[in-house]
Amino acid sequence: MSWLSWLMPGRGNAAQKPGAATPIATSARIEPVDEKPLEDAQRSDTQQVLPWLLGCETLTDTPMTPIERSALDAIAKTLAKPELTDNLLPRAAALIPQLIALVRQTELPTAAIAERIGKDAVLAAEVMRLASSSHYRAQGSVANLEQAIERIGLQGLQTVIARVVLKPIFQAVPGPLSARAGKRIGDYSEALARHTAILSGRAGQAVFDAYLAGLMHGTGWTIAFSIIDRAGLHIAVPPSQAFGAALAEVAQRLFGQAAQRWDITAGFTALALDARRNGLAAALHPLAHLLRQAQQPCLEELALG
Structure with a gap:
């Protein structure tokens, strides 16, 4: 399905005319969705994002290295702060x-x-x-x-x-990981936005909130790579599976930490707060559910591109 198809009137959420009185924000209240625990296939999709972003082979089946642990420790220190510093996502x-x-x-x-x-x-x-x-x-x-x-x-x-x-x-910021993944994060974010928006129309969720969530979700990866580069840590590529799984989770929390200040819509802000508290696997917000579902078709599209 083309990503433009959900913009057509009568598909998903009907297109509204500019100037209408309907507000663009959605409720900030977080309601649990009727969803099973994150399936193994969805976990695998999430972990496959990192090798695609780095343009490398499948993650290695080896123990996490000391440098990888140090990278996660550096990210944990950032997550422990009340707010993200602007220099990690300067634009x-x-x-x-x-x-x-x-x-x-x-x-x-x-x-x-x-x-x-x-x-x-x-x-x-x-x-x-x-x-x-x-x-x-x-x-x-x-x-x-x-x-x-x-x-x-x-x-x-x-x-x-x-x-x-x-x-x-x-746009890539200085540092080996950031420079390597910068353009790919942008491509991944646009693809994820398209597929999250398509799913939102089917689920009766606000399309713009879903598109925005998919588009901005990649900022978590941008921030994670920036933290690692600023710490002077040189991660071997491809990294370990254990590191990839842990980094995918903290990237989601970093997205939440940054986005909690971006009062664009109420629904987006609620997702950000949930993402920071719970990461990806345990997030309750319906938009988090859509983001998880969108991972597989997003990766399939990127693999064919």
């Missing part, structure tokens, strides 16, 4: 407020939204590209930005904004 301090401001403006009348979007050439071009894609071509050509915004609807506009505004957040 977030500028990009997240920009995203919040733009998303909140999607509740304005269409003409006002078009005026604001039109000031950003890259964002405007992406909105026009989506509205002119094959999924909307049957509705005729698009003459201007207002028509394009009307056509893609509220959730289409919000996801375009998130994708364009947040893309620089995954």
Whole structure:
């Protein structure tokens, strides 16, 4: 299924028109989902993310090395702090407020939204590209930005904004692991966002919250690699399976630690708090369930790319 298919009106969560009174935030309350404990296959999918990000062979079936343990200890010290320091994800301090401001403006009348979007050439071009894609071509050509915004609807506009505004957040920072995985984290995050959004439509969850969760989930890996690089630790590639499993869990908690300050939507904030407390395997929030489910199709797509 193409990732654009869930943007079409009548599929999943129906596309809303910009300017509608319906708020974009969802309830912050965490409700347990009817889900069995994380299956072995899903655990395997989660652990396969690391070798893909590093572009290496399957993780080794060897004991965790002292350097790997030191890396986890360095991450544990960061997680023990009340908040994440900005230098571990330096672009977030500028990009997240920009995203919040733009998303909140999607509740304005269409003409006002078009005026604001039109000031950003890259964002405007992406909105026009989506509205002119094959999924909307049957509705005729698009003459201007207002028509394009009307056509893609509220959730289409919000996801375009998130994708364009947040893309620089995954640019590689100095360090061997960060440089090695930087672009791949961005690719992984976009793929995970698409598949999480598709699943959210089927589950009746807020599509934008799901897309945002998938897109930002990779920041946990970005932060983890940055911590290891800043500690001067050189992890052998491929690392051990034990290290990969532990790193996948703490990366989820690091995502939560960073995202708990990003008050983009109530649903996203609730996921962040749950992620920091419980990691991936034990998280209760419905968005965490969707993220786990999206891992396999995300990895399949990346493997074919």
